[in-house]
Amino acid sequence: MHMAGLQQRRAQFIIIAALLYSLYILSVVVKPKRLATKQFTLPDLDRHTVFQLPPYLRSLEDAGINPAEALALHDKNAVAGQKSGQSRRAKTDVKLVSMSLRSSRYPQDAYTNFLWRCRTGEPPAAEVFETFISLKHRIFEVRVESERYPRTYNPSIIALPPSSHYPFLIVARVRGGGFFQESLICEGKYIDEPFVNPWGFEVMNRIVGCATNPRVLMVPQTPARDCTGIDFMSDVPGYHDPRIFWSNTGAPMMMFNQQSRYGCFGLWIIDLRSIYPSLRYRVTRGLLNQYPTVMELTRKEGRNPIEKNYVMFFDAETGAGYVQYELGHGSRHFARLAGNGLTTSNMTSPFEITCINDDAIWHQATNAIKIVLCDYGECEPEPENTVYLAFLHRKEIPEEFKVQYKRYVAIWKATAPFEMIGFASKHIRFDNEDEWEQKFNVEGRFLYTVSIAWEKNMNRYEGYLNENVIISLGVGDHDNAAVVMPVRDLMTCMRSCRHY
Numbered sequence: 001m002h003m004a005g006l007q008q009r010r011a012q013f014i015i016i017a018a019l020l021y022s023l024y025i026l027s028v029v030v031k032p033k034r035l036a037t038k039q040f041t042l043p044d045l046d047r048h049t050v051f052q053l054p055p056y057l058r059s060l061e062d063a064g065i066n067p068a069e070a071l072a073l074h075d076k077n078a079v080a081g082q083k084s085g086q087s088r089r090a091k092t093d094v095k096l097v098s099m100s101l102r103s104s105r106y107p108q109d110a111y112t113n114f115l116w117r118c119r120t121g122e123p124p125a126a127e128v129f130e131t132f133i134s135l136k137h138r139i140f141e142v143r144v145e146s147e148r149y150p151r152t153y154n155p156s157i158i159a160l161p162p163s164s165h166y167p168f169l170i171v172a173r174v175r176g177g178g179f180f181q182e183s184l185i186c187e188g189k190y191i192d193e194p195f196v197n198p199w200g201f202e203v204m205n206r207i208v209g210c211a212t213n214p215r216v217l218m219v220p221q222t223p224a225r226d227c228t229g230i231d232f233m234s235d236v237p238g239y240h241d242p243r244i245f246w247s248n249t250g251a252p253m254m255m256f257n258q259q260s261r262y263g264c265f266g267l268w269i270i271d272l273r274s275i276y277p278s279l280r281y282r283v284t285r286g287l288l289n290q291y292p293t294v295m296e297l298t299r300k301e302g303r304n305p306i307e308k309n310y311v312m313f314f315d316a317e318t319g320a321g322y323v324q325y326e327l328g329h330g331s332r333h334f335a336r337l338a339g340n341g342l343t344t345s346n347m348t349s350p351f352e353i354t355c356i357n358d359d360a361i362w363h364q365a366t367n368a369i370k371i372v373l374c375d376y377g378e379c380e381p382e383p384e385n386t387v388y389l390a391f392l393h394r395k396e397i398p399e400e401f402k403v404q405y406k407r408y409v410a411i412w413k414a415t416a417p418f419e420m421i422g423f424a425s426k427h428i429r430f431d432n433e434d435e436w437e438q439k440f441n442v443e444g445r446f447l448y449t450v451s452i453a454w455e456k457n458m459n460r461y462e463g464y465l466n467e468n469v470i471i472s473l474g475v476g477d478h479d480n481a482a483v484v485m486p487v488r489d490l491m492t493c494m495r496s497c498r499h500y
């Protein structure tokens with residue numbers, strides 16, 4: 001009995017030892033594959049991370065100019081830094097450029113002609129005044145408030161995918177948080193509220209309000225590299241100026257302003273699914289998450305201590321992403337995204353003719369949306385019929401301490417180099433904008449145009465002329481509002497740039 005038990009135990013020991021030994025042999029023979037852990041080093045802006053012959057050289061070759069010479073003229077430093085091997089590569093690139101010349105396509109007159117007319121029919125979509133165009137669409141309230149933050153402003157709105165309970169996603173900045181910056185996020189819907197109008201009639205007032213509890217949207221913090229002269233800013237916690245939009249692949253993105261690794265403040269980008277995880281299960285496009293954490297959009301030339309208001313474009317032919325840093329009379333600066341927020345040098349052609357012929361202070365206001373220049377179902381999206389649209393702000397200070405932002409529509413080609421093809425001849429005002437301007441009159445009387453998005457999410461990036469857009473407005477840094485209209489109504493009384 002005792003003997004048998006001992007033998008059994010010995011047998012067990014042998015089996016376990018044999019098992020452990022075979023496991024050891026296995027681990028030696030079949031080495032587990034290591035996860036590729038790439039060392040992520042901060043990019044050096046002085047180094048050329050990507051050298052590529054910019055697409056603007058296509059138009060140069062068109063004009064009989066040698067692209068290699070033009071490149072040398074335009075970007076001396078880039079050429080000086082090149083090794084001979086790289087210039088050989090440039091030569092083969094020239095061949096590629098002339099190949100792509102043949103396939104380079106532009107929006108056709110048949111599609112763009114309507115832009116240069118004013119849509120003042122019966123009933124009028126627009127009323128044209130001497131200095132502005134009044135669009136016959138009413139501004140309504142957007143209500144984002146929490147117990148802790150009863151006031152928010154500068155909302156940014158996108159439409160949620162059809163599988164969502166509520167139609168909108170709203171991010172708005174909080175007011176009066178103290179020495180820090182925060183934003184609330186909620187899912188929004190239309191709410192009809194009874195309201196007694198000045199004539200004593202009860203009418204329904206349509207607003208967009210939160211359908212889910214607004215909560216603080218957290219983003220990882222970053223340190224500032226250099227805030228010399230504005231030192232207090234290096235320490236202000238929290239991001240600001242968030243703008244949400246969809247990427248061409250259907251990823252929900254947020255661009256925002258935060259302490260910069262290259263200056264004081266810069267623009268950063270993150271995929272919203274990383275900071276608002278419930279979106280992951282609803283977004284059926286955009287499976288590729290290119291911006292899983294905060295990534296700074298770099299700027300090689302002309303960087304300011306505080307950078308603001310970038311716009312992203314995606315090439316209609318290649319899908320490549322671009323960032324346009326600024327725009328004004330006689331100058332434009334844009335570059336291609338090279339991954340992880342890194343960018344190439346300035347890709348604007350030195351021969352580009354400006355379409356803004358007024359020396360005012362111009363800011364890029366909203367994100368850009370892609371529009372197919374026909375009603376839904378009447379044409380297929382092609383580079384010949386697609387454009388980008390965004391608002392620009394003309395900043396004016398008419399009285400002392402009273403700032404005004406006038407909004408202008410701009411339209412660009414949907415393929416690189418994204419030349420402007422049309423610009424508003426006058427600024428746009430909405431039907432009841434006067435009333436809204438009276439509401440808050442502190443820092444200045446203005447409705448700040450924050451973002452533009454398709455009102456309904458049809459699971460596609462581009463929209464059509466008969467489809468509605470929702471334009472989000474900040475009311476004098478105190479309140480939220482929006483206006484909805486067919487995008488066609490915005491595209492009126494424009495001036496053709498005629499350099500394409």
Ligand SMILES: *[C@@H]1O[C@H](CO)[C@@H](O)[C@H](O)[C@H]1NC(C)=O
Nearest residue numbers: 301302331333346348349350
């Ligand atoms: C980018 O290039 C264009 C064309 O040469 C030029 O007008 C603009 O000033 C440049 N911007 C910067 C910041 O280098």
